[in-house]
Amino acid sequence: MIKFICKRVLQMIPILFAVSVLIFCMVRITPSDPIASMTKGRKTSAETRQSLEEKYHLDKSLPEQYLIWITNAMRGDLGDSFEYKQSVNSLIAGRLPTTAQLVLMSAVLALVIAIPTGVISAVRMNRLTDRILSVLTLIFVASPVFLTAIALMLVFALRLKMFPSFGSGKTFAENLRYLFLPSVALSLNMVALISRITRSNMIEQLNSNYAATALAKGIPYYKVVMKHCFKNAVIPVITVASIQIGTMLVGAVLVENVFALGGLGDILIGGVKSSDYPVVQGITLMLVTVFLLINLLVDIVYALIDPRIRLK
Amino acid sequence: MAKFSEIFWHKPLFPGIHKKKQEGRFFTVPMVLSMLFLGLIILCCILAPAISPYSPTEQNLQDSLALPSMKHLLGADKVGRDLLTRLFYGGRTTLLSAIGVVAFSVAAGVPLGLVSGYYGGLADAVIGRVCDVVLAFPSLLLAFVLVAGFGRGMFSAVVALGIVYVPMLARLVRSLTLVEKNKTYVEAAGSIGYSDARIMFIHILPNCVSTITVQITLDLAYAILDLASLSFLGLGVQPPTADWGAMLDEGRNFLLQNPLLALAPGIAIIVTVVALNICSDGLHQYFEPVQRKLPSFKQAEKQAERRKRKEGVA
Amino acid sequence: MAQEPKLTEQEGHMADEKPESETGCKDTGGDGAENLLEIKDLKLDLMSVRGIIHALNGVNLKIRPGEIHGLVGESGSGKSMTSKSVMRLHNEQRSRMSGKILFHGRDLLKASRKQMQAIRGGKISMIFQDPMTSLNPLLTVGEQIGETYRQHEKCSKAEAKKKTCEILEKVGIYPPEKRALQYPFELSGGLQQRVMIAIAIACGPDLLIADEPTTALDVTIQAQILELLKKLSEDMGMSVLLITHNFGIVAEICDRVSVMYAGKVVETCDTKTIFRDAAHPYSRALIASIPKTGMNVEYLPTIPGSPPELYGENKACAYLPRCSYRDNRCLQAPEMKSCGVGHLAACHHLQAQEAEKD
Numbered sequence: 001m002i003k004f005i006c007k008r009v010l011q012m013i014p015i016l017f018a019v020s021v022l023i024f025c026m027v028r029i030t031p032s033d034p035i036a037s038m039t040k041g042r043k044t045s046a047e048t049r050q051s052l053e054e055k056y057h058l059d060k061s062l063p064e065q066y067l068i069w070i071t072n073a074m075r076g077d078l079g080d081s082f083e084y085k086q087s088v089n090s091l092i093a094g095r096l097p098t099t100a101q102l103v104l105m106s107a108v109l110a111l112v113i114a115i116p117t118g119v120i121s122a123v124r125m126n127r128l129t130d131r132i133l134s135v136l137t138l139i140f141v142a143s144p145v146f147l148t149a150i151a152l153m154l155v156f157a158l159r160l161k162m163f164p165s166f167g168s169g170k171t172f173a174e175n176l177r178y179l180f181l182p183s184v185a186l187s188l189n190m191v192a193l194i195s196r197i198t199r200s201n202m203i204e205q206l207n208s209n210y211a212a213t214a215l216a217k218g219i220p221y222y223k224v225v226m227k228h229c230f231k232n233a234v235i236p237v238i239t240v241a242s243i244q245i246g247t248m249l250v251g252a253v254l255v256e257n258v259f260a261l262g263g264l265g266d267i268l269i270g271g272v273k274s275s276d277y278p279v280v281q282g283i284t285l286m287l288v289t290v291f292l293l294i295n296l297l298v299d300i301v302y303a304l305i306d307p308r309i310r311l312k
Numbered sequence: 313m314a315k316f317s318e319i320f321w322h323k324p325l326f327p328g329i330h331k332k333k334q335e336g337r338f339f340t341v342p343m344v345l346s347m348l349f350l351g352l353i354i355l356c357c358i359l360a361p362a363i364s365p366y367s368p369t370e371q372n373l374q375d376s377l378a379l380p381s382m383k384h385l386l387g388a389d390k391v392g393r394d395l396l397t398r399l400f401y402g403g404r405t406t407l408l409s410a411i412g413v414v415a416f417s418v419a420a421g422v423p424l425g426l427v428s429g430y431y432g433g434l435a436d437a438v439i440g441r442v443c444d445v446v447l448a449f450p451s452l453l454l455a456f457v458l459v460a461g462f463g464r465g466m467f468s469a470v471v472a473l474g475i476v477y478v479p480m481l482a483r484l485v486r487s488l489t490l491v492e493k494n495k496t497y498v499e500a501a502g503s504i505g506y507s508d509a510r511i512m513f514i515h516i517l518p519n520c521v522s523t524i525t526v527q528i529t530l531d532l533a534y535a536i537l538d539l540a541s542l543s544f545l546g547l548g549v550q551p552p553t554a555d556w557g558a559m560l561d562e563g564r565n566f567l568l569q570n571p572l573l574a575l576a577p578g579i580a581i582i583v584t585v586v587a588l589n590i591c592s593d594g595l596h597q598y599f600e601p602v603q604r605k606l607p608s609f610k611q612a613e614k615q616a617e618r619r620k621r622k623e624g625v626a
Numbered sequence: 627m628a629q630e631p632k633l634t635e636q637e638g639h640m641a642d643e644k645p646e647s648e649t650g651c652k653d654t655g656g657d658g659a660e661n662l663l664e665i666k667d668l669k670l671d672l673m674s675v676r677g678i679i680h681a682l683n684g685v686n687l688k689i690r691p692g693e694i695h696g697l698v699g700e701s702g703s704g705k706s707m708t709s710k711s712v713m714r715l716h717n718e719q720r721s722r723m724s725g726k727i728l729f730h731g732r733d734l735l736k737a738s739r740k741q742m743q744a745i746r747g748g749k750i751s752m753i754f755q756d757p758m759t760s761l762n763p764l765l766t767v768g769e770q771i772g773e774t775y776r777q778h779e780k781c782s783k784a785e786a787k788k789k790t791c792e793i794l795e796k797v798g799i800y801p802p803e804k805r806a807l808q809y810p811f812e813l814s815g816g817l818q819q820r821v822m823i824a825i826a827i828a829c830g831p832d833l834l835i836a837d838e839p840t841t842a843l844d845v846t847i848q849a850q851i852l853e854l855l856k857k858l859s860e861d862m863g864m865s866v867l868l869i870t871h872n873f874g875i876v877a878e879i880c881d882r883v884s885v886m887y888a889g890k891v892v893e894t895c896d897t898k899t900i901f902r903d904a905a906h907p908y909s910r911a912l913i914a915s916i917p918k919t920g921m922n923v924e925y926l927p928t929i930p931g932s933p934p935e936l937y938g939e940n941k942a943c944a945y946l947p948r949c950s951y952r953d954n955r956c957l958q959a960p961e962m963k964s965c966g967v968g969h970l971a972a973c974h975h976l977q978a979q980e981a982e983k984d
Contacts, residue, residue: 018445026454029461126719142585144537146544147560147578154567154574209759216713217774217825218747231764246450253456254541258564269545272460280460284453291450307809308763609671609722612678 001310004303008296016289020073023284024066027277056082056278069281078282083274084267088282091267099263101172102179103252106187107245114191115234118198122233123225125203133195140192145251149185149258156181166260182255189251190244198237205229235305242298246291343594346587353584357407360400368393368401369552379570387570389562398554399576405555406581409470409548410535414528416474417481422524424478425485426512430493436486443479451476452538459547466555469548473538477531484527488520522599529592533585540581556581660731662865663689663712663750663833668725670704670711670889679936681707683889683944684725686962689833694859694866696876696897698912699886702933705869708886709835712867713752714742729833748778751826755838757818761810767794767821768806774828789828797824798854816847820854827858834859835867840875852879873916877901882968885909888934888944891962895969905971908945943974951975 053059056079057068072079078088117137121130140148157165163181205211206229214224253265264283271279303309356363372392380387386395428439446454455472462468492498493516501511542548543557554562556577563573670682682704689695697705710716712727714734727734729750737745746752754760762770771793772786781789787806794802797820810818819839826834836855840848856879859866868880876883876897884894885906893906904910911929931948934940943949943956955974962970 015445015448018441019448022445023457026457026461029458138586138589139582142533142537142582142589144540144544144557144578144581146541147574147581150560150564150567150574150578154571158567209754209756210762212715213752213754213760213822213825214762215715216746216752218743218745218777219773220743228762228765232762235764246453249450250452250456250541253452254544257545268456269547272456272547273464275460280457284449284457287453288449292448306764308811311809311812608719609673609678612673616677 001303004309005300008299012292012296016292019288020070020285021066023281023288024069027280028062056080069278073282073285078285079278081271081276081279083270083276083279088278091279092264092283092286095262095264095267098175098179098261099252099256099265101175102183102186102255102261102263103245103248105176105179105183106190106248106252107241109183110187110190110194110244111241113187114194115198115237117191118195118237119202119225119230119233121195121199122202122206130199134199137192137196140188141196143188144254145186145189146254146258148188149182149255152181152185153258167262179261182259182261185258186248186251186255190241190248193244194237194241197240198233201233201236202229205233208232231305235302238298238302242295245294249287249291338594338598340594340597342590346590346594349583349587350591353403353580353587354407356400357403360397360404364394364397364400366394366397368398368554370394380572386572386576389573390566395573395576398559399556399580402555402559402577403580405466405549405553406536406539406557407584409466409539409555410532412470413473413477413535413539414531416471417477417531418524418528420474421478421481422485422517425482426489426517428482429486429489430508430512430516439482439486443482446476446479449476452541455538455542456547459542464547464550466549466553469539469542473535473542476538477535481524481527481531485520485524488523489516492516492519522595526592526596526599529588529595533588533592536581536585536588660691661688661728662691662730663687663867664726664728665708665712666726666728668708668711668727669723670707670716671722672707672716673720677937680939681889681936682711683936683940685886685889685891687884687891687894689865689867690882691832691865692859692863693881694856694868694879696880696883697867697869697886698871698873698876698883700871700933702936703886704889705871705886706837707889709752709837709867709869712835713746713750744778747774747826747831748829749831750833750835751829751831752835752837753819753822753826753839756842757815757822758810758842760822761818763810766807766809767813771806771821771824771828774825778829793824793828794821796827796858797821798850799824815843816850819843819847819851823851823854823858827862827864830862831864833865833867835869837869838871839868840870840872848875855879873901873913885912889936890944890959890972892945892973893969893971894962895966895971899966899969903966905965905969905976906945906973907949907951907975909971943972 050059057065060068069079076089078092080087081091084091117133121133124130153165156162164178167178202225206225208229211224211229214228215221219228252263253268255261256263256265257269264287267279268283270276271283360368370393372388374392376388376390376392378384378388378392384394384396386399388394389398424439428436449457454476455469458472458475459468462471489512498511498515501515506515539548539555540557540560543555544561546558546561549555549558551558559577560574560581563570563575563577566573665685665687668682668685669680672679672681685704685708687695687697687708697708699705711723712729712734714723714737716723723735725735729745734742734745761767765773768787768790771790772783775781775789775793776783776786790806791802794805799805799817799820805813805817810821813821819842822839834855839855840851843851852875855866855868858864868875870876880897882894882896883900884891885900885904885908886892887908893900893904893909895905900909901913904913908929911927914927915929917926929948934944934947941957941959943952943959946952946956949956951973953974960972960974962972963976965971965976
């Protein structure tokens with residue numbers, strides 16, 4: 001088991017390294033002039049230009065720049081933003097809580113809704129309940145996250161005035177109310193996807209031989225579903241869900257944009273638009289790391305639940 | 313993933329057409345419906361200059377934020393451009409760029425997958441690791457980074473998404489190639505002395521086409537969604553051109569005045585994506601008719617009786 | 627010449643009917659005991675993508691208390707379908723049953739869901755062909771056995787644990803305390819099948835249905851499992867319905883045997899009789915195609931043709947296309963007729979064959 005975890009962690013390191021190189025190169029793929037965007041196109045003296053270039057190490061060669069960035073990043077320093085005149089670390093620190101809470105709330109919401117729906121759909125396969133749920137999931141899979149967000153905002157915030165339509169609260173509790181609609185919007189996509197997968201997994205398990213054995217033992221149907229099939233069906237769903245968390249991290253950018261929550265998404269998109277290299281690099285690297293860590297964590301949880309992996 | 317057709321028994325629309333083939337019907341009710349919708353949307357987009365009553369860029373401030381009326385069927389936006397017209401033209405941009413994304417990913421992903429599956433070894437390892445790295449990014453995030461590099465605009469958005477879609481397709485083609493590679497016909501082709509390229513593209517590829525087609529249809533749906541997301545964030549098309557995503561972005565500021573400005577392009581996206589999903593699913597059913605909802609005994613007996621009567625008449 | 631056999635056959639037909647209707651109970655059991663399980667004219671239709679399959683077309687089967695009854699037939703003849711019907715394990719939406727399944731004189735097809743639950747695993751239990759997939763991979767062996775016991779005999783967890791160890795010992799798994807904590811994938815195929823048997827006998831059932839219990843195992847293990855089944859049957863006075871396509875297994879442990887063809891039982895008799903004087907042409911062809919030591923032939927006899935498709939209605943005898951005795955009477959499917967003590971067969975030509983043999 002410990003060997004398994006070590007192996008997974010070691011596998012992550014080269015991938016992270018490659019990811020950092022990829023990010024660094026991609027951001028610089030077309031030559032643009034960051035100084036110009038920094039100074040908003042105003043004419044600058046050669047002196048200021050040079051001092052700015054020195055400050056951000058833009059005068060050095062690309063490999064050197066990469067080395068400086070990555071060694072600092074490993075120490076936990078992601079550099080200074082061109083645009084905001086402060087460190088990327090402090091930018092992230094200020095905005096991370098909102099984004100993290102949003103993603104967390106929607107992930108919990110999604111799992112709590114999706115798994116029971118999927119199970120019900122599977123048990124009532126081809127009946128009316130299943131058909132209605134299936135049509136709904138099909139629509140939610142096809143509906144882009146920002147559209148769901150806008151529709152929810154229109155109905156519940158602007159028309160019914162049940163929730164605030166934008167902004168975020170100061171404390172965690174206050175945020176619950178501000179973040180409710182955004183997290184619903186963010187989760188619906190995942191709800192649809194996961195309930196579809198749960199359904200098909202569950203149907204497969206219900207048709208399995210061991211389910212027949214359990215029925216032949218005289219175990220009542222609901223108990224066969226809940227005790228025998230449920231665990232077998234849901235374990236693979238966890239893996240899919242962990243990959244979906246990645247989609248959610250990006251979806252959060254869109255939802256934050258709609259509800260003006262002022263999370264990480266705003267500065268990331270701002271950075272992309274204004275060629276703010278350190279911001280784009282830093283936030284992307286952080287999100288990818290978080291994504292990989294979540295996947296790692298899920299793999300470990302998976303191994304803990306499934307004896308076939310745990311005992312090997 | 314749960315298949316739509318698992319839930320809705322695909323009834324044949326024209327039972328006569330499928331007399332030879334017992335299974336795997338192409339023209340089923342959901343399939344025909346979705347193809348009708350898709351056809352209609354595509355037709356509207358192609359014929360946009362002919363059927364739209366206004367020009368997509370023509371401003372008319374008198375009609376600013378006009379509500380739906382006979383003059384503007386769906387209303388007009390802030391500078392008085394007709395929404396319906398813009399919807400047609402926006403659809404052109406959206407569909408064309410989505411096709412571009414998929415074309416890019418096919419052009420790169422299929423050869424990569426074939427090479428990686430057919431040769432194995434070093435080529436496979438290198439391609440596999442590169443795919444791993446790209447897949448380490450949460451879907452759209454890589455597209456953000458690429459757009460940051462390429463600069464904003466529809467072209468860079470298309471290329472960025474195309475790159476993001478390559479590894480998935482490459483992996484699919486690789487796994488299909490691995491299956492086909494060990495079949496006798498490949499061995500036979502090799503023993504005749506055909507070149508590797510010929511075996512890959514002329515012998516193996518046609519046998520993978522059906523699965524790839526299903527995936528492409530689905531990718532097209534995802535491409536529409538992802539492109540809309542990029543445009544919505546202002547990283548895709550730049551004004552005055554607009555696709556459905558950008559229109560949604562413009563329209564959301566006037567939710568209370570005319571919600572259609574945001575909802576109409578949204579609904580257009582949903583309808584197209586749902587139709588594509590059903591098509592992909594229908595194709596899958598057609599190529600591999602395994603799971604299908606079974607009729608009830610009553611239905612089956614009725615059908616059998618009808619068949620008997622028909623035969624009796626004939 | 628052509629008319630002669632027909633005449634005798636008709637006479638025989640009438641002669642046969644009498645003893646069957648008058649001394650019916652002689653037929654049902656030479657020892658006079660009541661049947662444990664009696665299947666009467668069981669029909670099963672299944673829904674498939676290609677249409678309705680008439681999987682069982684009137685199965686008649688009687689199982690006496692304490693006997694090991696073999697059910698033989700080629701793949702698709704309906705052996706497993708019969709056993710699944712007894713347990714009522716078919717998907718209710720996709721299947722339709724008619725006829726009677728009398729267990730202790732009670733019709734299982736009319737039993738409520740609750741009653742069926744009590745019978746499954748309690749009075750009748752079942753083991754399947756592939757033990758690997760028939761055990762839940764995520765639960766320990768002990769949990770799966772204890773669960774059965776606790777479902778039927780309300781008792782505490784500790785009691786169930788104790789009982790589980792007892793049962794494991796009974797099926798020859800040592801050391802039971804340690805094995806009970808293992809997961810199915812940690813056991814070999816033979817041990818997995820023993821666990822399946824342990825689950826099946828946990829509540830001391832009256833009837834154990836074994837659906838090809840040794841097909842997935844290698845030959846040495848096969849013998850051990852059969853030995854175990856025989857021993858358990860003797861010790862517990864439990865009847866076993868053993869489904870197999872292997873006559874070797876039948877010869878080894880079965881008391882009586884039924885042969886199935888195309889969804890029907892075509893012959894029932896005791897094990898000795900089937901090897902010496904099988905009455906139905908199909909059974910005889912099957913026996914003839916068993917390789918024997920000292921056989922000195924170029925080719926092993928086979929049955930020409932293939933079993934019929936079970937779609938659509940068929941009133942004729944299902945074996946007609948492959949039978950060398952066929953004539954016009956075979957267009958009407960034959961009933962089961964007595965042709966000896968405890969020996970039933972469904973064929974119009976029993977007499978003709980007898981004559982031929984002598």
